Amino acid sequence: MKLYVTFTSPYARLARILVLEKALEDRVEIIAAKTRATNSPYYQINPSGRVPYLINDSGVGMEDSQLICAYLDSLDGKPRFHDPRRQTDWAYQRLEFAARNMCEGICVWVREMARPPDERSPTVLAHELARAQRMADEFEGCVADPLMQGEPTMAHLTLAVALDVAAKRGFGDITVARPQLAAWMRSVSEFPSMKRTAPP
Numbered sequence: 351m352k353l354y355v356t357f358t359s360p361y362a363r364l365a366r367i368l369v370l371e372k373a374l375e376d377r378v379e380i381i382a383a384k385t386r387a388t389n390s391p392y393y394q395i396n397p398s399g400r401v402p403y404l405i406n407d408s409g410v411g412m413e414d415s416q417l418i419c420a421y422l423d424s425l426d427g428k429p430r431f432h433d434p435r436r437q438t439d440w441a442y443q444r445l446e447f448a449a450r451n452m453c454e455g456i457c458v459w460v461r462e463m464a465r466p467p468d469e470r471s472p473t474v475l476a477h478e479l480a481r482a483q484r485m486a487d488e489f490e491g492c493v494a495d496p497l498m499q500g501e502p503t504m505a506h507l508t509l510a511v512a513l514d515v516a517a518k519r520g521f522g523d524i525t526v527a528r529p530q531l532a533a534w535m536r537s538v539s540e541f542p543s544m545k546r547t548a549p550p
């Protein structure tokens with residue numbers, strides 16, 4: 351299989367983490383894609399131009415971290431990160447989806463900042479800054495929940511990659527002055543799959 355990524359994308363990082371967690375390194379070739387460039391040859395492979403993108407052993411291409419992570423997790427018939435029993439555990443699902451939405455907002459901020467200064471929207475930047483702070487307050491109140499402790503889930507991984515992209519791409523460390531979230535992030539950052547996929 352081939353997995354197209356960039357090493358800064360939190361979504362691609364989720365797929366890279368699943369490759370490690372599911373011991374698929376020998377089966378999945380990780381390939382750096384050139385995204386956000388006019389006429390990138392990558393667009394011939396994945397017309398959407400986004401990462402991650404997986405081409406499986408049958409040559410079927412699929413995009414989106416949610417789909418790719420679920421697919422990689424299913425290959426051994428023992429989906430640890432997509433346990434069928436959790437699919438209707440709404441207390442868990444709401445945390446995973448909140449983490450994903452927090453990540454999306456931070457990515458909007460990062461993309462906005464990547465534009466030339468005179469093309470940036472202060473309104474969008476302020477909106478995303480405020481959204482992430484509110485959501486961090488919410489997570490400060492719920493990372494002690496047993497659902498966010500113990501063995502990693504997609505909710506853990508998604509929140510952790512979101513916090514890390516914020517810290518590494520100029521948004522700032524959202525765990526500052528949020529002691530529960532800071533302690534939680536320290537412990538999740540110790541997972542070998544998190545360490546081995548840390549952005550440059």
Ligand SMILES: N[C@@H](CCC(=O)N[C@@H](CS)C(=O)NCC(=O)O)C(=O)O
Nearest residue numbers: 359361385386399400401402414415
């Ligand atoms: N919902 C998608 C989001 C993927 C995404 O937006 N990836 C960004 C990198 S963080 C990307 O490929 N951007 C390139 C572009 O927009 O052309 C997922 O979960 O995989």
